[in-house]
Amino acid sequence: MSEPVAAVLDAMLALIAAPADGSGVRAGTAPGLEGVQVFDGPPLGEVEVGDALALGLSIEDVSAASGEERPGWGGRRTESHVVAGLVQSSTGGVDVAVSRVRAYQLLDALRAVLVANLDLSGTCDWARLVRSTYRPVQTAGGCLVLIEFAIRVDATRFEGA
Numbered sequence: 001m002s003e004p005v006a007a008v009l010d011a012m013l014a015l016i017a018a019p020a021d022g023s024g025v026r027a028g029t030a031p032g033l034e035g036v037q038v039f040d041g042p043p044l045g046e047v048e049v050g051d052a053l054a055l056g057l058s059i060e061d062v063s064a065a066s067g068e069e070r071p072g073w074g075g076r077r078t079e080s081h082v083v084a085g086l087v088q089s090s091t092g093g094v095d096v097a098v099s100r101v102r103a104y105q106l107l108d109a110l111r112a113v114l115v116a117n118l119d120l121s122g123t124c125d126w127a128r129l130v131r132s133t134y135r136p137v138q139t140a141g142g143c144l145v146l147i148e149f150a151i152r153v154d155a156t157r158f159e160g161a
Contacts, residue, residue, distance in 0.1 A: 011120040032109025
């Protein structure tokens with residue numbers, strides 16, 4: 001693919017989840033993410049109670065992905081992109097601690113996938129989790145824990161060949 005963000009998102013999704021079903025939902029397959037609802041971008045509908053992970057998700061005023069390119073010598077350029085995502089955990093109950101622990105387990109499982117696949121199947125030079133934000137929410141249906149995260153992706157591209 002000519003756009004590195006598209007290739008990186010596809011590689012990340014392939015490493016953590018099965019292909020999407022007819023409703024756009026993927027089932028997590030990576031260790032620690034088994035059975036988690038995984039979304040490529042925002043969910044198409046309401047997310048069920050339980051665990052979910054979304055990659056390439058716009059969060060409030062944060063873009064799904066942003067990047068910059070720097071031209072280099074001999075048709076070589078370096079690129080850096082930040083991919084935004086979200087982890088959610090909810091049990092339908094009122095114990096925030098249970099959902100918080102589970103949400104951080106999911107984030108740690110994603111981190112483990114990135115550490116084991118630093119170049120995301122050759123789509124970049126290095127991808128790593130660089131930022132996360134914890135947000136507990138109380139709703140009529142119980143508590144919900146959201147962790148917004150950012151993955152920085154660095155790549156070197158060669159043009160014209």
